[in-house]
Amino acid sequence: MNKKVIGGVIAGIAVVSAVAATYLDYTSATYECHECGAMHKPTLGAYLMGAHIPGKRLLKCPHCGNRNWHYKAIEV
Ligand SMILES: [Zn+2]
Structure with a gap:
């Protein structure tokens, strides 16, 4: 393998x-x-389209319809 191939891998x-x-x-x-x-x-x-910062993501709420920063929560 040359360096180009290794770089690609x-x-x-x-x-x-x-x-x-x-x-x-x-x-x-x-x-x-x-x-x-x-x-x-x-x-x-x-999820993929939403802007995000650590712990938060800009999403539209299916319950109240508001588009706002949603806190990431641990699934239970
Ligand atoms: Zn809501």
């Missing part, structure tokens, strides 16, 4: 692990609406 592994980490985060995450306190799990599309 490493980049591929990085992408796969980033996707896996995102997917695991999505499957384990439940979010709590800042407005009404309802707990819900966003669709994968909403």
Whole structure:
């Protein structure tokens, strides 16, 4: 293997692990609406499109319809 191939393999592994980490985060995450306190799990599309900062994600609440920062909660 030359360096280009090795670089490609490493980049591929990085992408796969980033996707896996995102997917695991999505499957384990439940979010709590800042407005009404309802707990819900966003669709994968909403999850991926939502802006986020550590511990919070911008989502639309299915209960009250508000679009706001949802706290990430541990699923029970
Ligand atoms: Zn709400």
